[in-house]
Amino acid sequence: MVVYLDHAATAPLRPEARDAWLAAAGVGGNASSIHGAGQAARRLLEEARERLAAVLGCDPIEVVFTSGGTEAVNLALKGLWWARPRGADAVVLPDGEHHATIDAVAWLAAHEGAAVRPVALDAVGRIGHETFGAALGGAAVATALVANNEVGTLNAAAALAALAADAGVPLHLDAVAAFGHVPVAFSRWRADARGATGLAALSVSAHKIGGPTGVGALVVARGATPDPLLHGGRQQRGLRAGTQDVAGAAAFAVAAELAEAEREGEAARLAALRDRLVAGVRAAVDGVTLLGDPHDRLPGNAHLLFDDAAGETLLFLLDQAGISVSTGSACQAGVPEPSHVVLALGRSDDDARHVLRITLGRPSTQADVDAFVAALPDAVARARAAHARR
Numbered sequence: 001m002v003v004y005l006d007h008a009a010t011a012p013l014r015p016e017a018r019d020a021w022l023a024a025a026g027v028g029g030n031a032s033s034i035h036g037a038g039q040a041a042r043r044l045l046e047e048a049r050e051r052l053a054a055v056l057g058c059d060p061i062e063v064v065f066t067s068g069g070t071e072a073v074n075l076a077l078k079g080l081w082w083a084r085p086r087g088a089d090a091v092v093l094p095d096g097e098h099h100a101t102i103d104a105v106a107w108l109a110a111h112e113g114a115a116v117r118p119v120a121l122d123a124v125g126r127i128g129h130e131t132f133g134a135a136l137g138g139a140a141v142a143t144a145l146v147a148n149n150e151v152g153t154l155n156a157a158a159a160l161a162a163l164a165a166d167a168g169v170p171l172h173l174d175a176v177a178a179f180g181h182v183p184v185a186f187s188r189w190r191a192d193a194r195g196a197t198g199l200a201a202l203s204v205s206a207h208k209i210g211g212p213t214g215v216g217a218l219v220v221a222r223g224a225t226p227d228p229l230l231h232g233g234r235q236q237r238g239l240r241a242g243t244q245d246v247a248g249a250a251a252f253a254v255a256a257e258l259a260e261a262e263r264e265g266e267a268a269r270l271a272a273l274r275d276r277l278v279a280g281v282r283a284a285v286d287g288v289t290l291l292g293d294p295h296d297r298l299p300g301n302a303h304l305l306f307d308d309a310a311g312e313t314l315l316f317l318l319d320q321a322g323i324s325v326s327t328g329s330a331c332q333a334g335v336p337e338p339s340h341v342v343l344a345l346g347r348s349d350d351d352a353r354h355v356l357r358i359t360l361g362r363p364s365t366q367a368d369v370d371a372f373v374a375a376l377p378d379a380v381a382r383a384r385a386a387h388a389r390r
Helices: 015-025 036-056 069-082 099-112 129-135 157-167 186-190 246-284 311-320 340-344 366-388
Strands: 063-066 090-094 115-119 141-145 170-174 198-205 216-220 288-291 301-306 355-359
Touching: 015 246, 036 063, 036 216, 036 246, 063 069, 063 246, 069 099, 069 141, 069 170, 069 198, 069 216, 090 099, 090 129, 099 115, 099 141, 115 129, 129 141, 129 157, 141 157, 157 170, 157 186, 157 198, 186 198, 246 288, 246 301, 246 366, 311 355, 311 366
Parallel strands: 090 115, 090 141, 141 170, 170 198
Antiparallel strands: 063 216, 198 216, 288 301, 301 355
């Protein structure tokens, strides 16, 4: 039996979302066709758009379905860059963003000549408001995480959006890690912003909340007109060409409604489980540090630094014990790299290689937490022994 504690990577598919997908997949029409079968598919699609918009706090026309969070991020950043006013040449990029954002901005720098303005994080992984605001002047686009996907720290989305609105800069918020776990309110965060300035776009993904993989959405404010990534049709305000995934949209809407209905109760339950896990780990092994804000964080996230124990080694040993967790580092081309988020906290390269991200979700139980805590001392002892032999 596997104890799954990697819900930030992907959450198990909800049965209700699976059933919605299967039901919608049985409707054979193309939602862009004008005959009866096509219009039946269109009704399902637009109903899903309306239901998802209600959860996100936006207008249905502002919801653009995508293939996932990565496409949504790319559409927001590249599209807003291409639609930028003359003379704007910079992208405001906080340290510690998700690689979908980092790599999209790197592409803009390499291929479009974008100047990148970094914004430092504080010691718990929060975006500094003063430095963020100072970087905005004359920028083409800014971006920020609602919640850090590694260390779980929450950012003040409304405050960041207000700073962008005051500076007249379009802002993209990456809410992929936050959606379903903390309130997401697009129109309220946008407040009095007008046109394409202030909060212009917000990205979410279905598989993080129990929906299917390969489905996401970008909320695009009515007044924002990013250039599309894809060409070949006028679907979705001309922002995302191609035959639309009716079944995926229907399943996403169901998962979003269920996640929102459960959110407050689940947040309290998962926060208590997380605290039990952290306390159990501290009692079981020494030399452990909780990274990120200790209180203002995603409820199911525990990001732990283990002195003298490599994260990859711990992950392998725990996996052998039937427990699935994540490291805080990215592996590119098979070469382990230190976590850029941990480095952004001001931690050392060594620290950035000695972390685990444990993330709880809807199926998680006290037994799962206790199993992790019970398996950890042996894994840490063996990882530290391996580290000492280097």
